[in-house]
Amino acid sequence: MAPPAQSHRSPSPSQPSGKSEVSDLKSQLRQFAGSRAPGVDDSKRELFKKVISFMTIGIDMSSVFGEMVMCSVTPDIVLKKMCYLYVGNYAKVNPDLALLTINFLQRDCKDEDPMIRGLALRSLCSLRVANLVEYLVGPLGSGLKDNNSYVRTVAVMGVLKLYHISASTCVDADFPSVLKHLLLNDPDTQVVANCLSALQEIWSSEATNSEEASRDRETLLSKPVVYYLLNRIKEFSEWAQCLVLELVSKYVPSDSSEIFDIMNLLEDRLQHANGAVVLATTKLFLQLTLSMTDVHQQVYERIKAPLLTLVSSGSPEQSYAVLSHLHLLVMRAPFIFASDYKHFYCQYNEPSYVKKLKLEMLTAVANESNTYEIVTELCEYAANVDIPIARESIRAVGKIALQQYDVNAIVDRLLQFLEMEKDYVTAEVLVLVKDLLRKYPQWSHDCIAVVGNISSKNIQEPKAKAALIWMLGEYSQDMQDAPYILESVIENWDDEHSAEVRLHLLTAVMKCFFKRPPETQKALGAALAAGIADFHQDVHDRALFYYRLLQHNVTVAEHVVNPPKQAVSVFADTQSSEVKDRIFDEFNSLSVVYQKPSYMFTDKEHRGPFEFSDELGNLSIGTESADTGVPGHRVEANDKDLLLSTSEKEETRVPTNSGAYSAPSYDSALVSIAAPQPQSDLLSINTLAPVIASQSGFAIDDLLGLGVSETPAPAPAPSPPPLKLNPKAALEPSMFQQKWRQLPISLSQEYSMSPQGVGALTTPQVLLQHMQNNSIQCIASGGQSPNFKFFFFAQKAEESSTFLVECKISTANSKAEIKIKADDQSASQEFSSLFQSALSKFGSP
Amino acid sequence: MISQFFVLSQRGDNIVFRDYRGEVKKETAEIFFRKVKFWKEDGQEEAPPVFNVDGVNYFHVKVVGLLFVATTRVNVSPSLVLELLQRIARVIKDYLGVLNEDSLRRNFVLVYELLDEVIDFGYVQTTSTEVLKSYVFNEPIVVEGSHLSPLGPAGLFMQGTKRMPGTAVTKSVVANDPGGRKREEIFVDIIEKISITFSSSGYILTSEIDGTIQMKSYLTGNPEIRLALNDDLSIGRGGGSVYDYRSSLGSGAVILDDCNFHESVRLDSFEADKTLTLVPPDGEFPVMNYRMTQEFKPPFRINALIEEAGALKAEVILKVYAEFPSNISANTIVVQMPLPNYTMRASFELEPGAVAQNCWGIRTYTTSQANIFTRITWYGDVIGLNRAALNISLGGNITKESGPVSMTFTIPMYNASKLQVTNPHKGNVYSTTELPIEVKYLQIAKKSGTYNPYRWVRYVTLANSYVARL
Structure with missing residues (x-):
């Protein structure tokens, strides 16, 4: 390893100067190795320090391994510690040398001083050398029984280390069950906490191939264990408390009084100065009360003040972590925080990552009563010296306007921003005005008057320029100069580097042409010529498409390019609610900070404590060892689907739909195609919509030019065997809840009920019996005539893949609305037909 | 659970590097530093405290210009790790007296020793300076701290009045005073940060006080301490408060919006006589954090x-x-x-x-x-x-x-909230009677009649975000 650059100059003992110094050290160490003369320890200390400081800055010091070990025979604990540190660092890469240390470490493990016993044991376990594990078992075994708690805490972690070096050795020595015993019986809480961490890790990784381990892991969530830990919670260190709280948040209490007991017990944890404890408690409270709407709401009220205090008391980094969670809560329940909006005002000295979060929160909590104040405040930030924040603020104002509060005044404010004549302000405002016009076309007159005065030459940012061009095209009849401005932009076609702008230019000049043909004809010709010659594929294609469309029939072209439009009522959210729910389930984790569920940034084995709960769902269902993987993978595949463009999704789904065209999925496809790219494709898609409305999902793809139906279907799916349900399926209510939360809706449909069925449905119970005969079990039901609500579940006969169904039946209009969630989503269509046929037979003799 | 912990200097040098689990490659320090230094994402120029590069999560806090960093692949609680990093910095500061690049470099062996006991295989064991004392054997090499920027708000006392015992903030919990005798003393600092925004016409638009009662104890034998705050103190504003705050209408009562307390604080008699009881652990720690949006007179x-x-x-x-x-x-x-x-x-x-x-x-x-x-x-x-x-x-x-x-x-020696720690012992408690604050009592359970440690109750108010718009 190359010595680092001479970057620091300090009188500290470390100033490496290459190999000679290392060999120097080596010989000096050798000198002292055997010596027991007085004062030698001090010299050794100095040498050891040098070695470690070299090690820190990345110089390879493994060549002095032998000498270090020889020198370590000493009663001096400081020396010992340095030696342990060194050995721990290099043992893994020098397994042969590591063997040298075993001897003296084993001896130290039997030292009289518990301190030394502990240290030696820790170092022994930290060697990370696979062929030395046999030497670990003995010392670990006695360490776990040591009468000193320090040694026991070290030993427990040692077991975990051993597990990572050699899982089989650890399990064969039966260490997990020793830990389990300690967990419930050790007087020292740190030992207990370490047992908990170690067992969670060991059992979670064992659970994939051993049922026993997965059962063991479940016992951690059993009532006795949870209560035992909760009752001692105040004896635990603050860090261990977090561990316990995290565990308890996965516990499912049997009834509401249990929930209240737990919450009352932990109420004072919300006043803890350590933010980690408060957030862990918050998570627990939120999870416990998920099914109790009123109490859940109260929890929000209760945690507001402590979280705000944490935000303002810690370092900026700590506040950021807390604020991210607050952000999540605000997004979920903006109305609860609506009166606290002032807490989200930005302070001028805050780091921009904090400000950005606050701006989003301000946007979210804006409602009728506080919009004026919030927008006034945001307008102050628009002049901020911090340009990214100024931009964000303007965007925030726009978003609030799109939320429909007090639009009038906000549009005025936005237009005032233009007077600032700062490029970035103008750019942001243009983009916003465009969005506003799409939603509120009635404002076009005011906006157009102002926007018309902006010279396109002053606008550099592609997004802003595209917005301006869009407006020029859209409102060309109201803007005197529109054709000429467009013409001048087209003249500089080659200078326009952004494809986005060029695409918009094509569309805008087309629209302009339909409204004011004589003035635009020349420009249109120039644009199409330039577009067809364009090197960018999309621009080229669009130009060619327009060209041929015009050739074909000008009226049709107008219908396609510039049809009458409806105002956009709701802009698509960038995150689906499923993703948001997942993030909420992973409260108090990085998912919240990144605003992504963990599968998007972590590989499977590192998802931390949350994976634990994910898999739990599959465990109690039964004996499927082969199938446990399936639901998990399905979820993952589905998650990825969210990222795929919808046309691809449609493509993959078609074969499994067995040809049946289903209205809901078609709708969702259309909406989401339009949503992610409102800019470039909205116009054309909107126009396509009426054309294809009567056709199947294939047609969408086809018209978009993806040509799916022409290409041979990718690898025809093997036709699935007919679905059979297990007549004796069983599912815990808690498991049902958990799954219902985790799984995405794979199908939602509406059936008509037969008149006999409606007639027979006098109480929920009669339907339950009927469905049960069809192997569909009910887990909860309620309601009174005419509205009933049921939760059903069913399992496949041959494997324990589960279907969950929410079914709302209204006898008033003979409609049954169902939502299906399934472990194996490919089968949900089939299950749906089964369900429907079962339902349709209801009431018939 | 974390994988690695390291401290980087402003220039990106490794001062301390500890790999606990060997799950993350060794080059993380370099990757991290490059990422932070040239951060350009989301249109921002400042790296957030948590980010992910190639599946590795990096956490960092900045303390006196040093970067305290932890890495992990696991989806952990971010506030736990950030809190931990901050706490590690505090523990190190307790031991070294002064926390800066120089003192860290000189004492890196001691720091490694601390790190070994604070975290084992990525799991936090303890961050209590008190508990760590029995596991840590290296003696700190004291660095002259007078010309160095001290850590934390308590350092402010050094700049202001000369009467302040400046050495206290730079004294290690394990080091003895010159002369070998350890001075018995305890510091209680009430630090208030004011955030205020004036409108262009001079009206107050928003105002908030964020306060901390910070304690640093050098008392041997850990006697119990009672800290009495204002009688008219109440907590909770608006709905949901269990406290009655009618009394605040007339008098200048102190109403805190919310507060939280250190582990060691017992609140048995808090509602009755506004007294906090605690056995202070060694080292510096916040006894209580509070937040107040009640109107106050800005300085x-x-x-x-x-x-x-x-x-x-x-x-x-x-x-x-x-x-x-x-x-x-x-x-x-x-x-x-x-x-x-x-x-x-x-x-x-x-x-x-x-x-x-x-x-x-x-x-x-x-x-x-x-x-x-x-x-x-x-x-x-x-x-x-x-x-x-x-x-x-x-x-x-x-x-x-x-x-x-x-x-x-x-x-x-000024506090805007009028929150007080009160103390009847006139003796050597530092106080100025003209202040809006008046010390009620800071009582130390006496071991003997002659036991009379030095008690310092100090106030400071500083601007957090003090802004007037045009």
Whole structure:
């Protein structure tokens, strides 16, 4: 390893100067190795320090391994510690040398001083050398029984280390069950906490191939264990408390009084100065009360003040972590925080990552009563010296306007921003005005008057320029100069580097042409010529498409390019609610900070404590060892689907739909195609919509030019065997809840009920019996005539893949609305037909 | 659970590097530093405290210019890790007395020793300075701290009054005083940070006090301590409060919006007589954090006015009123105002007769930074009036593009919230009777009649975000 650059100059003992110094050290160490003369320890200390400081800055010091070990025979604990540190660092890469240390470490493990016993044991376990594990078992075994708690805490972690070096050795020595015993019986809480961490890790990784381990892991969530830990919670260190709280948040209490007991017990944890404890408690409270709407709401009220205090008391980094969670809560329940909006005002000295979060929160909590104040405040930030924040603020104002509060005044404010004549302000405002016009076309007159005065030459940012061009095209009849401005932009076609702008230019000049043909004809010709010659594929294609469309029939072209439009009522959210729910389930984790569920940034084995709960769902269902993987993978595949463009999704789904065209999925496809790219494709898609409305999902793809139906279907799916349900399926209510939360809706449909069925449905119970005969079990039901609500579940006969169904039946209009969630989503269509046929037979003799 | 912990200097050198689990490659420090240094994501220029590169999560906090970093692949609780990093910095500071690059480098062996005990295989074991004492054997090498920037708000006391025992903030919990005898003393600091926003017409738009009662104990044998706060203190505003705060309407009662407490604090008699009972562990820790949005009298009022005086000239009139008693002094005051970037020149004028004392210090400005920059020491009860003439090139909207005026300051022995720690022992407790605060009591369970440790109760108020809009 190359010595680092001479970057620091300090009188500290470390100033490496290459190999000679290392060999120097080596010989000096050798000198002292055997010596027991007085004062030698001090010299050794100095040498050891040098070695470690070299090690820190990345110089390879493994060549002095032998000498270090020889020198370590000493009663001096400081020396010992340095030696342990060194050995721990290099043992893994020098397994042969590591063997040298075993001897003296084993001896130290039997030292009289518990301190030394502990240290030696820790170092022994930290060697990370696979062929030395046999030497670990003995010392670990006695360490776990040591009468000193320090040694026991070290030993427990040692077991975990051993597990990572050699899982089989650890399990064969039966260490997990020793830990389990300690967990419930050790007087020292740190030992207990370490047992908990170690067992969670060991059992979670064992659970994939051993049922026993997965059962063991479940016992951690059993009532006795949870209560035992909760009752001692105040004896635990603050860090261990977090561990316990995290565990308890996965516990499912049997009834509401249990929930209240737990919450009352932990109420004072919300006043803890350590933010980690408060957030862990918050998570627990939120999870416990998920099914109790009123109490859940109260929890929000209760945690507001402590979280705000944490935000303002810690370092900026700590506040950021807390604020991210607050952000999540605000997004979920903006109305609860609506009166606290002032807490989200930005302070001028805050780091921009904090400000950005606050701006989003301000946007979210804006409602009728506080919009004026919030927008006034945001307008102050628009002049901020911090340009990214100024931009964000303007965007925030726009978003609030799109939320429909007090639009009038906000549009005025936005237009005032233009007077600032700062490029970035103008750019942001243009983009916003465009969005506003799409939603509120009635404002076009005011906006157009102002926007018309902006010279396109002053606008550099592609997004802003595209917005301006869009407006020029859209409102060309109201803007005197529109054709000429467009013409001048087209003249500089080659200078326009952004494809986005060029695409918009094509569309805008087309629209302009339909409204004011004589003035635009020349420009249109120039644009199409330039577009067809364009090197960018999309621009080229669009130009060619327009060209041929015009050739074909000008009226049709107008219908396609510039049809009458409806105002956009709701802009698509960038995150689906499923993703948001997942993030909420992973409260108090990085998912919240990144605003992504963990599968998007972590590989499977590192998802931390949350994976634990994910898999739990599959465990109690039964004996499927082969199938446990399936639901998990399905979820993952589905998650990825969210990222795929919808046309691809449609493509993959078609074969499994067995040809049946289903209205809901078609709708969702259309909406989401339009949503992610409102800019470039909205116009054309909107126009396509009426054309294809009567056709199947294939047609969408086809018209978009993806040509799916022409290409041979990718690898025809093997036709699935007919679905059979297990007549004796069983599912815990808690498991049902958990799954219902985790799984995405794979199908939602509406059936008509037969008149006999409606007639027979006098109480929920009669339907339950009927469905049960069809192997569909009910887990909860309620309601009174005419509205009933049921939760059903069913399992496949041959494997324990589960279907969950929410079914709302209204006898008033003979409609049954169902939502299906399934472990194996490919089968949900089939299950749906089964369900429907079962339902349709209801009431018939 | 974390994988690695390391401390980087401002230049990116590894000062301390500890790999706990060997799951993450060794080059993380370099990857991290490059990422932070050249951060350009989400249109921002400052790296957030948590980010992910290739599946590795990096957490960092900045303490006295050093970067304390942890890495992990696991989806852990971010606040746990960030809190831990902050706590590790505090533990190290407790041991070394002064935390800075130099002291860390000199004591890195001690730091490794601490790190070994604080975290085992990525799991936190303890962060209590007290508990760690029995596991840690290296003696700190004391670094002269006088010219170094101290850690944390307590360091402020060193700048202000000379009466403050400055050594205390830089004393290691394990080191003895010269002479070998350990001085029995305890420090209680009430530190309040004010955030306030004045409208252009001088009204208060938002105001908040964030306070901390910080304790640092050098008492042997850990005696129990009782800390009595104002009688009229109450907690909770608006609905849901269990406390009755009617009494606050008339008198100047202190109503905290919310607060939280350190582990060791027992609140048995808090509701009855506003007394916190605790056995203080060694080292520095916050006894209580609180937050208050109740109206209070701001120490400074700022009134700023900008007007165009001709086509190419504008005038800023800045009035700052110091509204605290004249025996109290504020220091390290800086008033800043960003100016439009087309400002050519700025000059200053002090309104004649506005301030009699010699209180305006250095006045500088730079057009490149576009800031009016004034540094002064200020005694209470005075008005500073400043007129700045700006020569600007072509217009724009000067009001929209300059400002807001911001101010930073420190006022020792003053607290805006009127929260008090009270103490009947007149003896060697430092206090000034003229202050709005009055010490009630800080009681130490006595071991013997002669046991009378030094008790220091200190207040300081500082500006967090002190802003006046134009």
